[in-house]
Amino acid sequence: MSGAPTPVRVVVADDEEMVRTALRAILDAEQGIEVVGEAATGAEAVSVVRALRPDVVLMDVRMPEIDGIRATEQILATLEDPPRIVVVTTFENDAYVYDALHAGAAGFLLKRSAAEELVQAVRLVACGDSLLYPAAVRTLAGRHTRRRETPDPAWVARLTGREADVLRLMAAGLTNAEIAGRLAVGPATAKTHVAAVLAKTGARDRTQAVIAAYESGFITPG
Amino acid sequence: MSGAPTPVRVVVADDEEMVRTALRAILDAEQGIEVVGEAATGAEAVSVVRALRPDVVLMDVRMPEIDGIRATEQILATLEDPPRIVVVTTFENDAYVYDALHAGAAGFLLKRSAAEELVQAVRLVACGDSLLYPAAVRTLAGRHTRRRETPDPAWVARLTGREADVLRLMAAGLTNAEIAGRLAVGPATAKTHVAAVLAKTGARDRTQAVIAAYESGFITPG
DNA sequence: ATCCGCCTCCGCCGCACGGGGGAGAACGCG
DNA sequence: CGCGTTCTCCCCCGTGCGGCGGAGGCGGAT
Numbered sequence: 339m340s341g342a343p344t345p346v347r348v349v350v351a352d353d354e355e356m357v358r359t360a361l362r363a364i365l366d367a368e369q370g371i372e373v374v375g376e377a378a379t380g381a382e383a384v385s386v387v388r389a390l391r392p393d394v395v396l397m398d399v400r401m402p403e404i405d406g407i408r409a410t411e412q413i414l415a416t417l418e419d420p421p422r423i424v425v426v427t428t429f430e431n432d433a434y435v436y437d438a439l440h441a442g443a444a445g446f447l448l449k450r451s452a453a454e455e456l457v458q459a460v461r462l463v464a465c466g467d468s469l470l471y472p473a474a475v476r477t478l479a480g481r482h483t484r485r486r487e488t489p490d491p492a493w494v495a496r497l498t499g500r501e502a503d504v505l506r507l508m509a510a511g512l513t514n515a516e517i518a519g520r521l522a523v524g525p526a527t528a529k530t531h532v533a534a535v536l537a538k539t540g541a542r543d544r545t546q547a548v549i550a551a552y553e554s555g556f557i558t559p560g
Numbered sequence: 561m562s563g564a565p566t567p568v569r570v571v572v573a574d575d576e577e578m579v580r581t582a583l584r585a586i587l588d589a590e591q592g593i594e595v596v597g598e599a600a601t602g603a604e605a606v607s608v609v610r611a612l613r614p615d616v617v618l619m620d621v622r623m624p625e626i627d628g629i630r631a632t633e634q635i636l637a638t639l640e641d642p643p644r645i646v647v648v649t650t651f652e653n654d655a656y657v658y659d660a661l662h663a664g665a666a667g668f669l670l671k672r673s674a675a676e677e678l679v680q681a682v683r684l685v686a687c688g689d690s691l692l693y694p695a696a697v698r699t700l701a702g703r704h705t706r707r708r709e710t711p712d713p714a715w716v717a718r719l720t721g722r723e724a725d726v727l728r729l730m731a732a733g734l735t736n737a738e739i740a741g742r743l744a745v746g747p748a749t750a751k752t753h754v755a756a757v758l759a760k761t762g763a764r765d766r767t768q769a770v771i772a773a774y775e776s777g778f779i780t781p782g
Numbered sequence: 783a784t785c786c787g788c789c790t791c792c793g794c795c796g797c798a799c800g801g802g803g804g805a806g807a808a809c810g811c812g
Numbered sequence: 813c814g815c816g817t818t819c820t821c822c823c824c825c826g827t828g829c830g831g832c833g834g835a836g837g838c839g840g841a842t
Binding site for chain 2: 439508509511513541542543544546547548549552553555558559
């Protein structure tokens with residue numbers, strides 16, 4: 339009669355507290371799923387997982403000290419009977435998809451996924467299945483599917499006006515100094531905005547930010 | 561009765577000899593146009609122009625020592641009654657368009673332009689008019705015109721197979737080291753290919769190369 | 783048989799970039 | 813009136829990147 343004698347034990351690793359809380363809230367509300375720990379950095383994730391031995395880890399790619407990909411590698415390499423790791427990121431990107439899978443991740447999920455998808459994902463990987471967010475699959479399989487209707491990922495809304503300006507100029511191929519000149523601000527300011535754009539888009543460098551801008555429809559070719 | 565008592569004197573500055581020869585061939589065939597000199601570097605361009613005092617300069621953006629933009633600035637800044645300078649490049653790019661105009665260029669032309677357009681351009685600027693290649697104008701005016709049908713600029717054909725692979729990986733946001741890993745070659749090799757891609761696309765850095773890839777349709781979003 | 787294009791790889795070098803801090807001013811909002 | 817957000821700017825530091833030049837091997841074209 340017990341719904342689940344051994345609930346799925348989950349660890350959430352993300353540098354943003356809000357995200358962790360949100361994920362925890364969603365998962366704790368579910369029957370048979372239990373968030374047993376959190377981590378704010380890649381290094382923390384490794385030690386927490388080592389200590390708590392969860393069944394599933396939700397791993398952000400972008401974290402201080404050690405990124406999620408490397409944390410995944412370390413966990414899988416150093417632990418016997420390691421947990422299933424679902425890599426969570428803000429936008430779909432070939433590099434992350436490939437690297438996550440290469441690192442041995444069991445799944446790949448976008449932060450903009452619905453709560454239901456998240457729960458589904460945890461249950462799936464806990465059963466030993468793998469999953470890929472549809473869009474990621476499309477990316478891997480090679481663009482034969484129809485164009486998605488999402489012109490505006492979550493991060494676009496989070497960009498401030500100035501940051502949007504900067505991203506547009508980045509996508510025009512300008513350097514930080516040129517952006518500063520175009521906006522009539524100091525180079526340091528341009529750098530600050532660029533850094534903010536990188537953080538919010540989840541990009542590692544300006545090139546990935548520009549890719550994200552194209553892929554999200556923030557800017558369009560031609 | 562003399563067709564043109566004082567023909568338009570032109571200097572061609574481009575680091576590729578073939579391009580120089582081609583431009584010279586096209587222009588020399590025209591009545592009233594005379595190619596009086598060539599330059600293979602930005603520095604050469606400055607001195608040649610200083611010495612020959614042409615009416616028009618066809619200036620490549622990408623050249624050794626000093627790029628075409630800076631050479632343009634120097635010529636316009638240091639010469640009295642300077643020549644009209646038409647900046648020539650391989651692909652349309654916001655940064656180059658803006659910079660060229662900001663540097664005081666009288667016109668902006670793509671290398672893929674037809675011979676007739678080139679001649680027209682020289683005649684136009686010689687008369688004191690300015691010109692912008694249609695596509696460049698569209699870029700500046702802000703994409704309200706219809707999509708161009710050019711899915712494949714000249715440089716795409718010039719990319720070798722390996723270079724195309726590398727560009728695709730660049731457009732996936734990978735670093736040189738990651739590209740090397742993915743292609744199972746040494747980092748130095750990846751760098752070489754990246755450099756070749758930058759040269760052939762006329763890009764200054766990997767970000768501009770990725771932009772070119774998107775804008776040309778070499779890769780498509782979604 | 784020779785030449786040329788492509789792929790592979792090596793070094794050196796300078797710089798723009800990105801990470802990680804911190805700090806002050808203006809503004810709107812509650 | 814505080815408070816949060818945004819925009820502005822500063823420091824230091826490590827490094828990925830791009831410029832430059834060279835080199836060898838290999839296969840196809842002539």
